[in-house]
Structure formats: C-alpha cells, structure tokens
Amino acid sequence: MAAGDEAAFRRFFDHYAPSIFTLVERLTRSRPDTEEILQDTFMKIWSMREKLADIGQPGHYCYVIARNMAMDRLRKFAREKTLQNSIREMFPQSHDHSAEAAMISRDYQLRLNEALQQLPPKQQEVYRMSRENGLSHEEISEQTGLSKSRINNILVAVLKHIKSRLGLPSGLTILGAMAHFFHR
Structure with missing residues (x-):
C-alpha cells in the first residue's frame, strides 16, 4: 500500500x-x-x-x-449548539411593534435578502431551511442529502458573506454582529 x-x-x-x-x-x-x-x-x-x-x-x-x-x-x-442557544437567549422573540423597530427590521430584511441573492441557490436554500424554517442540521441533511458537516460549512460561509455584505466589522462574532446592527 x-x-x-x-x-x-x-x-x-x-x-x-x-x-x-x-x-x-x-x-x-x-x-x-x-x-x-x-x-x-x-x-x-x-x-x-x-x-x-x-x-x-x-x-x-x-x-x-x-x-x-x-x-x-x-x-x-457542541460549540455550534452553544452559540445558537446564546443567540436565542440574547435576542428573544420580541413583540416590540414600535415604528423604529419595524423600520430597523425592514431595513435589515432588505439588506439580508440582497446579500442572500448574491449566493448560489444551494447556499440560499440551506440558509432559509435553517434560519427561516428552523430546521436542525440533521433535518436539513435528510432533506438535501448533504452531510451535517457540509450544512455547517455552508452556514458558516453564508454568515460570513452576510456579515461582509452588511458592512459589519470583520472581527465581530455573530452575537456581536447582531448587537452591532440592531443597536447602532
């Protein structure tokens, strides 16, 4: 051999x-x-x-x-699950319907959609399944035929792309990026 x-x-x-x-x-x-x-x-x-x-x-x-x-x-x-749980704790679903919150939310969604449109279809699909439909990596894996690690790699690449397209400082973590965007 x-x-x-x-x-x-x-x-x-x-x-x-x-x-x-x-x-x-x-x-x-x-x-x-x-x-x-x-x-x-x-x-x-x-x-x-x-x-x-x-x-x-x-x-x-x-x-x-x-x-x-x-x-x-x-x-x-395990690190990924810990990060997801931290994000959920820091940014719980809010029922704040103030005009400012609605405007920020609309602005964020527009910019996010623009950033997503620049990605290949498979990356968009995986992101939407994870973030919009709330599917786990295992559920996405079963539906797409991709491995969980491939799903993770795609999501890391998509989040990196989104951070750069939203003009967030490169040193920010995902948690810091969310705080930076929503509290600027």
Whole structure:
C-alpha cells in the first residue's frame, strides 16, 4: 500500500471499514456523518500511504484517525449548539411593534435578502431551511442529502458573506454582529 498499490489499499479498506464504520456511528449517531468521516479517514490514509511503512500498526492508526475526526465533529457541533442557544437567549422573540423597530427590521430584511441573492441557490436554500424554517442540521441533511458537516460549512460561509455584505466589522462574532446592527 505504501508503494501505491491500489489493490492492497482496497484490501485494507475492506478489512477495516466495517469496524471503523461501527465505531464512528456509535460516536456520532449519524449515518451521513459516519459515512463522511469514513471516507475522509481512508482518503487521509491513502494520501499519506508512503508513511505507512513506518507505522507499526496501520489498522490501529486508522482507528485513531477516525476516532479523532468523529470527536472533532462532535466538539464542533457542541460549540455550534452553544452559540445558537446564546443567540436565542440574547435576542428573544420580541413583540416590540414600535415604528423604529419595524423600520430597523425592514431595513435589515432588505439588506439580508440582497446579500442572500448574491449566493448560489444551494447556499440560499440551506440558509432559509435553517434560519427561516428552523430546521436542525440533521433535518436539513435528510432533506438535501448533504452531510451535517457540509450544512455547517455552508452556514458558516453564508454568515460570513452576510456579515461582509452588511458592512459589519470583520472581527465581530455573530452575537456581536447582531448587537452591532440592531443597536447602532
């Protein structure tokens, strides 16, 4: 395999993939994430195949890579959930119907829609499913066929685009950006 023998890699994959799949699925409890992590694990193994000759237990090494990728995904998901909960706490649904609040809301919505129109259709769709329809990453994943991590990456890119199009300072966090816009 270290010499680039694809048949050897196929045998390695066939031998380890089922047990790695089970390990990762137990950790993530998400079939789409598990499939993506499995693919990424073996792509990483193949990309560094020259170094495998120096590794005493390549199977164990493969398990470690998969476990680390799964744990990274879980930590990222936990950070995202914490951020979403913080936003909800800081900006609860308001019933303030004052003229100023309505004007700010209209202005924000117009600028937001302009920024969204500049994005590819798939990014617009994922954003709207998440932010307007309130779907979770898992629900969006099921409806679009994209992995939860891909959904997350799309949303990060969309939010970055929106921040830049709304003229918000680049150093602001999402929470700070919302506060900056609504309290200027």
